[in-house]
Amino acid sequence: MPFKDLDRVDLPAFIESERNEEALWLFMHIPKTAGSSFSEAMAASLSPYRNIEVDYRDGSRSFSEKISSAANRFIDEAQSTRFRSASGHLTYDLVRRIRASVENVKLITFLRDPVTRVISDYRYQRTPMHPPYREFIEKFPTLLDYINFAPSQNTLLEYICGREGSPSASNAIDILDTDFCFVGLQEMYPFSYYTMMELFGASNARPVEHRRKTPDTPETEVEVTDDVIKLIRDNNAGDLEVFEHVRSRLMRHRNTFARISG
Numbered sequence: 394m395p396f397k398d399l400d401r402v403d404l405p406a407f408i409e410s411e412r413n414e415e416a417l418w419l420f421m422h423i424p425k426t427a428g429s430s431f432s433e434a435m436a437a438s439l440s441p442y443r444n445i446e447v448d449y450r451d452g453s454r455s456f457s458e459k460i461s462s463a464a465n466r467f468i469d470e471a472q473s474t475r476f477r478s479a480s481g482h483l484t485y486d487l488v489r490r491i492r493a494s495v496e497n498v499k500l501i502t503f504l505r506d507p508v509t510r511v512i513s514d515y516r517y518q519r520t521p522m523h524p525p526y527r528e529f530i531e532k533f534p535t536l537l538d539y540i541n542f543a544p545s546q547n548t549l550l551e552y553i554c555g556r557e558g559s560p561s562a563s564n565a566i567d568i569l570d571t572d573f574c575f576v577g578l579q580e581m582y583p584f585s586y587y588t589m590m591e592l593f594g595a596s597n598a599r600p601v602e603h604r605r606k607t608p609d610t611p612e613t614e615v616e617v618t619d620d621v622i623k624l625i626r627d628n629n630a631g632d633l634e635v636f637e638h639v640r641s642r643l644m645r646h647r648n649t650f651a652r653i654s655g
Contacts, residue, residue, distance in 0.1 A: 394410045395570060395574070396569055396571075396573045396576055396642075397570035397571065399643075399645075399646065400642060405649070408588065408591045411499075412591065412592055413499060413592065414593070414594035417475075417495060417498045418435065418479075418501060418589075418592075419479050419500055420478070420502065421481075421485070421500065421552065421553075422480045422503075423482075423505075423548065423553075424514055425513040425514045425517060427503055427505070428503055431577075431589075432444065434590075435480060436478070438478075438590065438593060438595040439477040439478035440477060440478075441474060441475070442477065442479065443479040444480060445480065445481030445483060447459035447482075449524040449525060450524050457556060460481065460483065461487060464483060464487040464490060464491060465490075467491065468490070468494045468495060471495045478593075482552075483552075484552050484556050485555035486557045488555075489555070499574045500573045500574055501573060501575050501577070501589055502552075502569075503576070503579055504579070504635065504636050506580060507629040507636060508622050508625045508626060509579075510579075510632075511548075512617060514548070516613040517607045519612045519613050520607060536615045536616075536621065537621070541624075546628045547628075547631045548629075549632040549636065550562065550635065553635065554568065562632075562634040562635050562638075565631070569638075574592065575589055577589060578643060
């Protein structure tokens with residue numbers, strides 16, 4: 394039952410149909426969407442778990458080259474190890490490659506309001522938690538510099554459609570609706586967390602505290618005005634359309650969630 398079926402069935406029926414304690418649950422971790430916290434929860438509840446990661450200190454190759462190699466290493470490892478969960482900053486072309494090479498894979502992801510995601514991403518990359526932070530600060534001395542940098546725009550589309558796909562809102566919505574089992578929202582984290590854990594068969598799991606919180610420092614301080622918000626929304630219109638599509642679907646089930654989650 395794909396994610397779009399939440400439009401025709403209630404939440405308990407959807408969970409009951411899709412609950413799978415045998416599958417490899419693959420989490421496409423889009424940056425700054427609460428994914429670090431959720432990845433830790435997956436690792437605790439669904440072992441063996443693998444974080445498909447790259448060495449950011451390695452400047453000899455691009456991130457795309459490094460994450461592609463990391464995906465291939467995971468595929469090789471999955472031939473001999475029966476993983477229950479995995480996550481990584483994987484674009485959809487890499488997710489599709491893994492799914493074609495590993496049996497019984499179910500896909501999940503989180504989205505976030507583009508305004509807060511862009512601001513959070515900018516702030517995070519200006520801290521030592523992001524190894525190339527000094528280069529980032531030099532390249533983007535202000536938030537406006539980052540907002541107006543074309544490659545930083547519509548990140549949700551880039552991940553969902555993949556580097557080899559067509560980055561449009563309609564294409565992204567179709568991929569999420571048909572290929573993903575569930576799509577959560579950072580703004581609806583308890584609901585999203587509960588639903589995914591029920592799908593995993595980890596019913597007793599509860600949300601953990603927020604991880605990798607960006608510290609408040611002079612380097613991460615930003616002024617968010619109405620004009621800044623409008624500019625982010627305008628420059629990330631595709632992301633906004635996809636976010637609203639998912640938000641509208643989940644909102645229809647929030648009362649059911651409140652009732653069954655106690």
